[in-house]
Structure formats: C-alpha cells, structure tokens
Amino acid sequence: MPAPDPARRSERSRLAVLRATRELVTEVGYAGLSIEAIAARAGVGKQTIYRWWRSKGAVVFDAILALSEGSEGAVTLPDTGDIEADLKVVLRATVAEFADPAFEAPIRALNLEIASDPELAAEYRKRLAAPVDEAKKARLRSAQQAGQIRADADLDLALELLYAPLYQRWLLRSAPLTPEYADALVEHVLRALRP
Amino acid sequence: MPAPDPARRSERSRLAVLRATRELVTEVGYAGLSIEAIAARAGVGKQTIYRWWRSKGAVVFDAILALSEGSEGAVTLPDTGDIEADLKVVLRATVAEFADPAFEAPIRALNLEIASDPELAAEYRKRLAAPVDEAKKARLRSAQQAGQIRADADLDLALELLYAPLYQRWLLRSAPLTPEYADALVEHVLRALRP
Amino acid sequence: MPAPDPARRSERSRLAVLRATRELVTEVGYAGLSIEAIAARAGVGKQTIYRWWRSKGAVVFDAILALSEGSEGAVTLPDTGDIEADLKVVLRATVAEFADPAFEAPIRALNLEIASDPELAAEYRKRLAAPVDEAKKARLRSAQQAGQIRADADLDLALELLYAPLYQRWLLRSAPLTPEYADALVEHVLRALRP
Amino acid sequence: MPAPDPARRSERSRLAVLRATRELVTEVGYAGLSIEAIAARAGVGKQTIYRWWRSKGAVVFDAILALSEGSEGAVTLPDTGDIEADLKVVLRATVAEFADPAFEAPIRALNLEIASDPELAAEYRKRLAAPVDEAKKARLRSAQQAGQIRADADLDLALELLYAPLYQRWLLRSAPLTPEYADALVEHVLRALRP
DNA sequence: GAGTAACCGAGACGGTACGTCGCGTCTTCTG
DNA sequence: CAGAAGACGCGACGTACCGTCTCGGTTACTC
Incomplete structure (x- = not known):
C-alpha cells in the first residue's frame, strides 16, 4: 500500500464524507454509525474513506x-476583569452546548472513540x-x-477541577447538568484558588 | 417469550460466562469483544447469554x-481522624488500580458501555x-x-471535585496518573472545603 | 472452521439457492453471476452458500x-437394433438441447467452471x-x-469421436450445429467402427 | 471519445503489456488475472490498456x-507421403504442447475467453x-x-474428428493425454476416411 | 418412577457491515 | 498529446458477528 498522494485528494469527497458523518451521527448515534452508510450518504466509494x-x-x-x-484563532475567553463572573458565563455555555442533541451526539461519539483509541486521543489533545x-x-x-488567583496555583490542575466534574x-x-451547577462548581473551585 | 425461570438457571454457566468475559476484555479490549467469542470461551450456547x-x-x-x-458490605474508607491523609491514601490506591491492565481494561469497557447506554448507566449508579x-x-x-470541612459544604460536589479530574x-x-497527582488533587480540593 | 453438520442443513435454503442460480445464470449469464445476487434472490444469507x-x-x-x-436411473439410450438410426436420434437430440438458451447457458457456465477447476472437473466426471x-x-x-461394431473397438474412443466434435x-x-451435422458425424464415426 | 491514433501508439508499452499478460497467466491462472496486475507488471498506466x-x-x-x-506463414504440415505417419507426428506434437504448463495456461485462458465471448471467438477463428x-x-x-483418403470425404469434419477428441x-x-492416445486417434479416424 | 417441561450445548439460519480487490473512468503531471 | 500514475464511484468478494431459530441431551419438578 503506497501512501496516497494528498495533493490529488478530492476536496469534494472529503467534505461530503464529513458532512454525511455529522448528519448520520446525530440521526442514528455513534453505535449505529457505519462506514458503509457514510459512504452511501456521501455518494463516495468506501475505499475513498479507507484511503x-x-x-x-x-x-x-x-x-x-x-x-x-x-472559528479557528478566535479561541479566546471573555475577560471582564471578574474571573468568577467570566468563568460562570463560560461554564454555563458549556452546559448549554451539552443540552443540544445536535452537538451532544457527535461529541459523545468522539469521546467514546478517544477513550478506546490512544492514538486518536493523542491527536485529539494536540x-x-x-x-x-x-x-x-x-x-x-x-x-x-x-x-x-494565588500566584503559585497549578493552572492545569485548576482547569481539571473546573471542567472534569x-x-x-x-x-x-x-446527575443533571444545570446552570446552577456550573455556578456552584466555579464558586467551589475558586475558593481553592484564591490567595 | 415466557420469562425464563431464574430458579433453573445454571450457576456453572453464569460463572463461566462472567469469567470468559473478564478474560476476553483484557485480551482483546472492549471493541474486540463479541458475544460469539464469550460463548465459545465459556463453553456455553449463545442463547444462554441472550436469555x-x-x-x-x-x-x-x-x-x-x-x-x-x-468485598460487599465492607465498602468503608479508612478513618484515622486526618481527612487529608485518609483521602490521599484512597486516591493513591485508585491511581494504582488504574495502572493495572487487568483492572483497567474491564473498567474502561464498562465505562464505554455506560456512556452509550443510559439504561445501563442508571443501573450502574444504583x-x-x-x-x-x-x-x-x-x-x-x-x-x-x-x-x-465546612459545615455547609456540598458533599456531592466535593466528591466530584476529588474524583472527576x-x-x-x-x-x-x-496526562499521566501519579501518586503525586493524587496528593495535589486532595490538597487543592480540601482548600476549597475547609472552614 | 469445524466442518458443518449436514444433518442440520436446511433443505429449503438448498433448493432456493439452486433455483435462484438456475434463474440467474440464464438471465445474466455466467460471467454476470454473483454469489451476492444468488443469496439475495434465494432469500438466503451469503454464509449459507459459503458454508x-x-x-x-x-x-x-x-x-x-x-x-x-x-431423471435418475432412467439414463438409457434407445435400442431399436439399428445403431446408426439410434445414434442419430440421440445426437440430434443433443443438438436440439444446445439450441435452447435455457439449457445452453447453464451448461456453458458449468463447462467453463470445470475447465478452470480440476477438482470440480473430477466431481463432474464422477x-x-x-x-x-x-x-x-x-x-x-x-x-x-x-x-x-467391430469386436475389438475401443468404446471410450468411439464415444469421444461421436461427441467431441x-x-x-x-x-x-x-460452426453451426445442425441435425444434418449430427447425421454426418454418426455416419463417419460408424465407418471407423464397423467390422 | 475520438478514436486513438494508432500511429502514435507506443510499441514499447504494447509489448510490455503482452509480455506481462503471458507471465501472469502462467503464474496466477486465467481466473486470477487482472488488468490492474498487468498494468503494474508492465509498468504501464491502466488507461493505456483500456485505450x-x-x-x-x-x-x-x-x-x-x-x-x-x-512463425507466421510457415504454417505447413510435414508431408512424407504417408498420411498416417505424418498425422501421428503432428498430433503427438500437440499432445506434447499441452503437457507444457507455459503453453497450456495461456491457451486455456484463451479458450475460456473465446467460449464466453462470441465476438472474440469470431476473431479467433479468422x-x-x-x-x-x-x-x-x-x-x-x-x-x-x-x-x-476417400475422394468424397468431408475434410472439415475429418479435422474435427482428429482434433476435437x-x-x-x-x-x-x-482422461490423460498420451502419445499412444494420439496414435490410436489417428488410426481410428483414418479408418473412416480411407477409400 | 414416568412424564414433561425447562434449560443447556451446539450451531445453522437470514442478515448487516466489515475491509479488500478489481473494475472502468477521470484527472494530473511528465517526456 | 500519448503515456505513467493513481484517485475516484462502484460492486462483489469472503469473513465476522449479530440476534433468532431449531436441534438432541440432560436435569429437576409434577403426577
């Protein structure tokens, strides 16, 4: 199997596959997703996906x-000067995202895949x-x-405390994901981080 | 389909299935696990599993x-009077468990299953x-x-702060799971919980 | 792959496959015949065929x-006492069979298969x-x-002289296959065989 | 699709394809032969073959x-004056050719192709x-x-009687192809043809 | 103690999807 | 502009498992 030449890759097919995948994952869930169905929906040969x-x-x-x-490059968090307020806004937004099935389903699919494929996990992180x-x-x-926030705080750990729960x-x-929960989470974590 | 009679269930088959499942999940991972293989390994008919x-x-x-x-019933945590020391012992033990593939593989399998099957998730919680x-x-x-620990602390949230990261x-x-990480986690979370 | 148990074979499936094969070979020809299509037409899983x-x-x-x-057991040739007349009847009948596409197509398919598979050829002969x-x-x-016919004639060779052309x-x-051709063939061959 | 211009055809490619085909047909048999493999072996684009x-x-x-x-043009049979002896030489030579896999395989391939493609069969005859x-x-x-040989003998039929078996x-x-078989064949057929 | 109803092992069945191979067409780049 | 290289949509391959469905053959409960 000589490595395929990315220069000759069909952009049309690539986009069709990604769109079909997104559609199908919300329609039938990750478990019900098949390469066969993606190829059919995208109007693409299976080999093109495997390639x-x-x-x-x-x-x-x-x-x-x-x-x-x-939205590349634009990954910036709000900064009003009030860390507590800003974090609450961000976490409440995250909660809201998880409540939308159209977002939730593919992201759940992705997480399951990452959890069982270390190689994919590495790429995900990067x-x-x-x-x-x-x-x-x-x-x-x-x-x-x-x-x-305390000067000696471990920011990586802080991030985990905020998001992992x-x-x-x-x-x-x-347990249910509510805006109130997001607020409580921020308040607790900040208590650990304040000077 | 009349419900099967649990009284007539073969204990020998039940145990063989569970043992085979544990063996296979560590050998081939969760993704590579199949009912067919479990039945074969356990020397059991497929129907017996589906039943x-x-x-x-x-x-x-x-x-x-x-x-x-x-270890049923014995689910008790050490209580030396020093909550920080006790939690560190417990979290370090958890870290150690996750380092052992024989424990890690089936538990990962279980978590993947729970994440994609709400019904199973409910039973898991219960x-x-x-x-x-x-x-x-x-x-x-x-x-x-x-x-x-503060009298008004939300213990459910406290638990999540300790374990979710x-x-x-x-x-x-x-990121790597080390005993030092467990310690740092306990210290940060306790800072948020102390009076 | 432990050899399957013929006792448990489904007669219904067997017949459905054979019927579907016969139908398809006349419809699409041997080259256009696929296991997939046979299975679909027969309402049978592909594995059942491969099994x-x-x-x-x-x-x-x-x-x-x-x-x-x-027509098993009934494989007997007419015997009026006149070998020439009898052979002409038989060969003319063969010519007629080859003229019928419903007979011709599967038999051609079979011959192609036999010609490229010695193992099948052996079973065919037997x-x-x-x-x-x-x-x-x-x-x-x-x-x-x-x-x-001469007493010392080689009947195997005689058969080949009659049928191979x-x-x-x-x-x-x-060249075209006509009743006249069948007659001429018989006449020539008998000339070689007569005392 | 304007017809390609034979004048510009690459002789090098043509020969490479034919050589590769001959090699592959003896190596993998006719059933296992693919345009893809021929093109690869010949170092030729697939399109060149399809063109x-x-x-x-x-x-x-x-x-x-x-x-x-x-050996074109030189297609002449030996003529010592003894038809029986000459035919035996020729048929024994044919038997010998069929015994050589390097000759046998491509000729078998050709015959299978002819048997299933009337158009090709016509060209083959011509x-x-x-x-x-x-x-x-x-x-x-x-x-x-x-x-x-009898004056009124049908030479076309005679040819078939000699070669078809x-x-x-x-x-x-x-059945096995031996020189003795070739001899017996000639003897029988000549008996039918002699005055 | 005979009858009988369930579970049991085994595995054949109709299916779905897998990942691969080859088809014949199309596109891009090179001599 | 023929030719090499090879990506593409497509269809079939032969395999792995799915979940359902018979098959005998043990059990273990009923009469």
Missing part, C-alpha cells in the same frame, strides 16, 4: 474538528484540546496577575 | 460487578456507584463533624 | 446436477459424465454383440 | 497471438484457427490426391 482515514473514529474526529476549525486549554489557562493567568456528569449522566 | 443478559454491555457490567461484590459514593460521603461527613485523566489519557 | 459450496462453480454445478437427477457415458457405452456394446462446435461456436 | 484493447480477453488473445505470429485449419486441410487434400480431453481433463 484517507484510519478508522471510523478518525472520521468522526475530523467531522467534528472541521466544525471547530471554522489538535483540539490543547489550543482550547491554552485559551482557558490564558484567562486564569490574567486573573492571577490581577491577584484574583462537568465532563463526568455529562458523559456518565450521573 | 440472561439484555446486551453485551450488561454482561460486561455483571462481569465486573461480580468482582466487586466479593448498584455500583451509589454504595461506594455513600461510603465516601460518610468519610467526608465524619470530617465535617470533626471540623475539618482523576477519572478524566484516566479515561482520556490526557 | 455448503466451495465456489461459485460448485453452486452452478449442483444447480445443473439437481436438474439431471430428477457424478454426471460417468453414468451418462456408461449408458452410451452400453448401447455401443449392444451393437457390438449384434455385429454392427459436437462439443467443440458448440463450445467455441466454430 | 487499445476492448477487454481482458482481447489482451490475452493478443498475447497468445503475438507468440504464434512469430486470425488464428482458420490459417492453421487450412494448412491441416491442405495436408489431407494431398493425401486425398494420393488415394489415401484431443481438445476435449485436454480442456475437461477427462
């Missing part, structure tokens, strides 16, 4: 990535998570300089 | 549940998570009475 | 064999050709005893 | 034709079979004039 993606997970990954990359996390840490750093509730559906 | 379990996830679920239920969480909260409540790192392999 | 037949050729083989086996050839030789032997014309379409 | 040949069969046809055309048959008939005619044995592998 450019390693696995079903990789397709889903790119399908979602393609969405995010529209291309999706890292930039977003960097933006979030930038906001925390700004709060640090404003004296709202929300992530866990969503993924395992262990 | 007693609703889905592959349910089998995996029971296979892991069967392990935990050996039969596995709830008792364990209750034990953990009991320890926190004891610390509350000892004045080491660890869970997320493990599931997504976003 | 019981080694190859597409083997299915075609059985499909045609099934037809011939209806199950189809041998009994028929034996019947033909029986008629020649009877003529021998009647003094119409006809076979070749048909298979390669090298 | 100059109508089908896989046509390529095989030309590949074998190219061999025979080396370009390959007819000249050879003419040469054979020339020898028989010579024997006729020498009084070794041999052809059938070879194609269907219905």
Whole structure:
C-alpha cells in the first residue's frame, strides 16, 4: 500500500464524507454509525474513506474538528476583569452546548472513540484540546496577575477541577447538568484558588 | 417469550460466562469483544447469554460487578481522624488500580458501555456507584463533624471535585496518573472545603 | 472452521439457492453471476452458500446436477437394433438441447467452471459424465454383440469421436450445429467402427 | 471519445503489456488475472490498456497471438507421403504442447475467453484457427490426391474428428493425454476416411 | 418412577457491515 | 498529446458477528 498522494485528494469527497458523518451521527448515534452508510450518504466509494482515514473514529474526529476549525484563532475567553463572573458565563455555555442533541451526539461519539483509541486521543489533545486549554489557562493567568488567583496555583490542575466534574456528569449522566451547577462548581473551585 | 425461570438457571454457566468475559476484555479490549467469542470461551450456547443478559454491555457490567461484590458490605474508607491523609491514601490506591491492565481494561469497557447506554448507566449508579459514593460521603461527613470541612459544604460536589479530574485523566489519557497527582488533587480540593 | 453438520442443513435454503442460480445464470449469464445476487434472490444469507459450496462453480454445478437427477436411473439410450438410426436420434437430440438458451447457458457456465477447476472437473466426471457415458457405452456394446461394431473397438474412443466434435462446435461456436451435422458425424464415426 | 491514433501508439508499452499478460497467466491462472496486475507488471498506466484493447480477453488473445505470429506463414504440415505417419507426428506434437504448463495456461485462458465471448471467438477463428485449419486441410487434400483418403470425404469434419477428441480431453481433463492416445486417434479416424 | 417441561450445548439460519480487490473512468503531471 | 500514475464511484468478494431459530441431551419438578 503506497501512501496516497494528498495533493490529488478530492476536496469534494472529503467534505461530503464529513458532512454525511455529522448528519448520520446525530440521526442514528455513534453505535449505529457505519462506514458503509457514510459512504452511501456521501455518494463516495468506501475505499475513498479507507484511503484517507484510519478508522471510523478518525472520521468522526475530523467531522467534528472541521466544525471547530471554522472559528479557528478566535479561541479566546471573555475577560471582564471578574474571573468568577467570566468563568460562570463560560461554564454555563458549556452546559448549554451539552443540552443540544445536535452537538451532544457527535461529541459523545468522539469521546467514546478517544477513550478506546490512544492514538486518536493523542491527536485529539494536540489538535483540539490543547489550543482550547491554552485559551482557558490564558484567562486564569490574567486573573492571577490581577491577584484574583494565588500566584503559585497549578493552572492545569485548576482547569481539571473546573471542567472534569462537568465532563463526568455529562458523559456518565450521573446527575443533571444545570446552570446552577456550573455556578456552584466555579464558586467551589475558586475558593481553592484564591490567595 | 415466557420469562425464563431464574430458579433453573445454571450457576456453572453464569460463572463461566462472567469469567470468559473478564478474560476476553483484557485480551482483546472492549471493541474486540463479541458475544460469539464469550460463548465459545465459556463453553456455553449463545442463547444462554441472550436469555440472561439484555446486551453485551450488561454482561460486561455483571462481569465486573461480580468482582466487586466479593468485598460487599465492607465498602468503608479508612478513618484515622486526618481527612487529608485518609483521602490521599484512597486516591493513591485508585491511581494504582488504574495502572493495572487487568483492572483497567474491564473498567474502561464498562465505562464505554455506560456512556452509550443510559439504561445501563442508571443501573450502574444504583448498584455500583451509589454504595461506594455513600461510603465516601460518610468519610467526608465524619470530617465535617470533626471540623475539618465546612459545615455547609456540598458533599456531592466535593466528591466530584476529588474524583472527576482523576477519572478524566484516566479515561482520556490526557496526562499521566501519579501518586503525586493524587496528593495535589486532595490538597487543592480540601482548600476549597475547609472552614 | 469445524466442518458443518449436514444433518442440520436446511433443505429449503438448498433448493432456493439452486433455483435462484438456475434463474440467474440464464438471465445474466455466467460471467454476470454473483454469489451476492444468488443469496439475495434465494432469500438466503451469503454464509449459507459459503458454508455448503466451495465456489461459485460448485453452486452452478449442483444447480445443473439437481436438474439431471430428477431423471435418475432412467439414463438409457434407445435400442431399436439399428445403431446408426439410434445414434442419430440421440445426437440430434443433443443438438436440439444446445439450441435452447435455457439449457445452453447453464451448461456453458458449468463447462467453463470445470475447465478452470480440476477438482470440480473430477466431481463432474464422477457424478454426471460417468453414468451418462456408461449408458452410451452400453448401447455401443449392444451393437457390438449384434455385429454392427467391430469386436475389438475401443468404446471410450468411439464415444469421444461421436461427441467431441459436437462439443467443440458448440463450445467455441466454430460452426453451426445442425441435425444434418449430427447425421454426418454418426455416419463417419460408424465407418471407423464397423467390422 | 475520438478514436486513438494508432500511429502514435507506443510499441514499447504494447509489448510490455503482452509480455506481462503471458507471465501472469502462467503464474496466477486465467481466473486470477487482472488488468490492474498487468498494468503494474508492465509498468504501464491502466488507461493505456483500456485505450487499445476492448477487454481482458482481447489482451490475452493478443498475447497468445503475438507468440504464434512469430512463425507466421510457415504454417505447413510435414508431408512424407504417408498420411498416417505424418498425422501421428503432428498430433503427438500437440499432445506434447499441452503437457507444457507455459503453453497450456495461456491457451486455456484463451479458450475460456473465446467460449464466453462470441465476438472474440469470431476473431479467433479468422486470425488464428482458420490459417492453421487450412494448412491441416491442405495436408489431407494431398493425401486425398494420393488415394489415401476417400475422394468424397468431408475434410472439415475429418479435422474435427482428429482434433476435437484431443481438445476435449485436454480442456475437461477427462482422461490423460498420451502419445499412444494420439496414435490410436489417428488410426481410428483414418479408418473412416480411407477409400 | 414416568412424564414433561425447562434449560443447556451446539450451531445453522437470514442478515448487516466489515475491509479488500478489481473494475472502468477521470484527472494530473511528465517526456 | 500519448503515456505513467493513481484517485475516484462502484460492486462483489469472503469473513465476522449479530440476534433468532431449531436441534438432541440432560436435569429437576409434577403426577
């Protein structure tokens, strides 16, 4: 299998596959998703998918990535000077996103794939998570300089404290995700971070 | 389809299925697991599996549940009077468990199943998570009475702050799980909970 | 792959496959025949075909064999006492069969398959050709005893002289197959065989 | 699709394709032969094949034709004056050819192709079979004039009687092809042809 | 103790999707 | 502009499992 030549790749097919994947994942869920169906919906040969993606997970990954990359560069968090208020806005937004099935389904699919494919997980971190996390840490750093967060705080850990509980509730559906929950989360975490 | 009579259920088959499932999930991973293979390995007819379990996830679920239920009732956390020390011991133990592939693989399988099957998720919470969480909260409540944790702290949220970051790192392999990480986590969270 | 148990074979499926094969081979020709189409037409899973037949050729083989086996045991040639007249009747009948597309197409398919699969060829000789050839030789032997054919004639070769030219014309379409041709063939061959 | 200009055709590519076809047909058999593989082996684009040949069969046809055309014009049978001896030499030579896999495989491929493609069969008769048959008939005619064969014998039929049994044995592998068989065949057929 | 109804193992069945191969067409670049 | 290279839509391949459905053959409960 000589590596295919990316220069000759059909852009039309690539986009059709990503669009079909997004549509299908919301329609039939991740478990019900098949390469066969994606190819059929996209009007594309199966081989074209296998030529450019390693696995079903990789397709889903790119399908979602393609969405995010529209807003590329613009990954900045609000900064009103009030870290608590700003974080609440951001986390409430995240909660809202998770409430929308059209967003929720593909992202759940992506997370399942990442959880069972370390290679995909690495790419996910590099291309999706890292930039977003960097933006979030930038906001925390700004709060640090404003004296709202301790100078010696571990920002990576801070990020996890803020987002992991929300992530866990969503993924395992262990408890409802409400705006109030987002607020409480921010308040608790900030208590640990304040000087 | 008259409901099968649990009284006539073959204990030997039940155990063989659960054992085979545990073996296979560590050998081939969750994605590579099949009812067909479980039945063959267990020396059991496929129908026997379909008769007693609703889905592959349910089998995996029971296979892991069967392990935990050996230590049933004994779900108690250490209580030396020092909440910080006790939590560090417990979280370090969790980190160690996740490092062992024989434990890690089936639990990952279980989590993937739960994440994509709400019904299973509910049963998981009721039969596995709830008792364990209750034990953990009991320890926190004891610390509350000892004045080491604020009286108005939300213990459910406290639990999430303690475990979700660890869970997320493990599931997504976003960063290494070390004993030092467990310690840092406990310290940060306790800062948010202290009076 | 443990050999399947013929006792549990579904007769309904077997017949459906053979019937579908016969239909399709006349409709789309042998080259256009696919296991996929046979399975679909027969309302049968592909695996069921692969379980019981080694190859597409083997299915075609059985499909045609099934037809011939209806008239089993009755493989006898006419014997009016006049070998020349009898042979002409038989060869003219063969010519007529080859003129009927419904007969011709599957038999051509079978021959192509036999020509490229020695294993199938062996089974063909044993199950189809041998009994028929034996019947033909029986008629020649009877003529021998009647003094119409030399006592030391090689009946196997005689059979080939009678049928191979006809076979070749048909298979390669090298010249038209007419009743007159059949007659001429018989006359020539008998000249070589008479005392 | 304007017809390609034969004047600009690459002789190098043409020969490479024919050589590759001959090699592959002996290596993998006719069923296992693919345009894709021929193009790869010949170091030629697939389009080049599709441009100059109508089908896989046509390529095989030309590949074998190219061999025979080396000896073109020289298609003459030995004529010692003894028709029986001469025919035995020729048929024994044919038997020997069929025993050599390097000859046998492509010729079998060609015959399968001809049997399933009437158009190709016609071209085969015109370009390959007819000249050879003419040469054979020339020898028989010579024997006729020498009084070794009846004046009113049908030479076309005579040819079939001589070659078809041999052809059938070879194609269907219905019995071994030996020099003795060739001799017996000649003797029987001549008995039918003699005055 | 005989009858009988369930579970049991085994595995054939109609299906769906897999990942691969080859088809014949189309596109891009090179000599 | 023929030719090499090879991506493309497509269709079939032969395989793996799905969940359902018979098959005998043990059990274990009823009369």
